[in-house]
Amino acid sequence: MEAKQYVDGVLKEINKTNPGEKEFIDAATEVLNSLVPVFDKHPEFMRAALLERIVEPERQIIFRVPWVDDNGNVKVNRGFRVQFNSAIGPYKGGLRLHPSVNLSIVKFLGFEQIFKNSLTGLPIGGGKGGSDFNPKGKSDNEIMRFCQSFMAELYKYIGGNMDVPAGDIGVGGREIGYLYGYYKKLKSLSEQAVLTGKGLTFGGSLARTEATGYGLVYFTDEMLKDNKTSFEGKTVVISGSGNVAIYATQKAQELGAKVVALSDSNGYIYDENGINLDVVKEIKEIKRGRIKEYLHSVPSAKYEDGCKNIWKIKCDIALPCATQEEIDEEAAKILVQNGVKVVAEGANMPSTLVAIDVFQSNNVLFGPAKAANAGGVACSALEMSQNSMRLSWTFEEVDEKLQEIMKNIYHNAKNAAHEYGHEGNILMGANIAGFMKVAEAMMAQGIV
Numbered sequence: 001m002e003a004k005q006y007v008d009g010v011l012k013e014i015n016k017t018n019p020g021e022k023e024f025i026d027a028a029t030e031v032l033n034s035l036v037p038v039f040d041k042h043p044e045f046m047r048a049a050l051l052e053r054i055v056e057p058e059r060q061i062i063f064r065v066p067w068v069d070d071n072g073n074v075k076v077n078r079g080f081r082v083q084f085n086s087a088i089g090p091y092k093g094g095l096r097l098h099p100s101v102n103l104s105i106v107k108f109l110g111f112e113q114i115f116k117n118s119l120t121g122l123p124i125g126g127g128k129g130g131s132d133f134n135p136k137g138k139s140d141n142e143i144m145r146f147c148q149s150f151m152a153e154l155y156k157y158i159g160g161n162m163d164v165p166a167g168d169i170g171v172g173g174r175e176i177g178y179l180y181g182y183y184k185k186l187k188s189l190s191e192q193a194v195l196t197g198k199g200l201t202f203g204g205s206l207a208r209t210e211a212t213g214y215g216l217v218y219f220t221d222e223m224l225k226d227n228k229t230s231f232e233g234k235t236v237v238i239s240g241s242g243n244v245a246i247y248a249t250q251k252a253q254e255l256g257a258k259v260v261a262l263s264d265s266n267g268y269i270y271d272e273n274g275i276n277l278d279v280v281k282e283i284k285e286i287k288r289g290r291i292k293e294y295l296h297s298v299p300s301a302k303y304e305d306g307c308k309n310i311w312k313i314k315c316d317i318a319l320p321c322a323t324q325e326e327i328d329e330e331a332a333k334i335l336v337q338n339g340v341k342v343v344a345e346g347a348n349m350p351s352t353l354v355a356i357d358v359f360q361s362n363n364v365l366f367g368p369a370k371a372a373n374a375g376g377v378a379c380s381a382l383e384m385s386q387n388s389m390r391l392s393w394t395f396e397e398v399d400e401k402l403q404e405i406m407k408n409i410y411h412n413a414k415n416a417a418h419e420y421g422h423e424g425n426i427l428m429g430a431n432i433a434g435f436m437k438v439a440e441a442m443m444a445q446g447i448v
């Protein structure tokens, strides 16, 4: 059978068997379409039904999460953990707490995680989880009770050699602390490598907090250098104001760029003089407030409700670090019209499939999420290594390893694109390079 026909057939089947799962189907479509040249070269992969197996999670767990709010009301949320692929190591991937979370979103994130984790070069499989719980406006005690109830079910399915969750949207150091504490209580054992993103006093890694944002900028910097340019003097628009956006801003500023915008789910700020990151950190990391409070400290900045128009700001480099599908066709066209040269994804799947087409057909350098934002999970794997060795590396040691990993990801993706006849297409290259390692492991392990 022709490779193209094979891939089309599997995509048709996915559409039939996963009705309504738009995010998962989009993620699978993007990856599968770029694998056609691989199946051309490796017909044995088709005979082993590699694609049919890789799009089917190894295990999906959906559970009830009841908890009691501060007023004594009983609330019920839905919890998820999708253990997608363990060919190269234990399932690894974050937990997302956001009202939009459903099975399709967890599956899309888990599917992406398989290839992202493979690209890091470290032995971690792909998984993801979360809940439709909305952490916005909840007290510390409510967050703790939710996390404990979530873990009261999840603990049965995870472990340092089995499945290692971490943070994602709505899950940071505070939540990982509560989840870890309850896991330890339930299992009566101190198994540090069961979760990553832990506090530094109980097995966390230095630089894990910064890793996704720093990694994004290291990756982008390598892409810029390879194209004979740099961050120096560039205007950058970054969406989001969570962990990824904050540390991407910090590193981009260190490399001489001017970051002029950040956002949250309510709206965005524009500061033509360059964002004052200390102000943002105070609002977001300490007060857990809203981005519009930036204007209390910097009244010359502008704030607009809603996030769509952030992409109308003229910039050289756009780093979407908020959430999936935040750049649609229209936003991509405006970015191109305004002269954007580089788009690199800090969030997972922030550009729609059509938006990616717009970037690529207009020669915008495009750094796809699974390559560009792999720094976070890479550092998580380094945290697992440190836990196994029962020692901890310095910030500089971890940061150095992270830089090396991000550079390697860029060059491996670039080389794979070249090898498979799609010179310069980092999206295809990342999909192919990530896939090859998983494919070889799956071939070696028989039909499982």
Ligand code: GLU
Pocket (backbone or CB within 6 Å): 092, 093, 094, 095, 164, 165, 166, 167, 168, 169, 196, 348, 373, 374, 376, 377, 378, 380
């Ligand atoms: N949620 C992050 C991601 O999308 C990190 C996952 C992890 O550290 O396991 O890659």
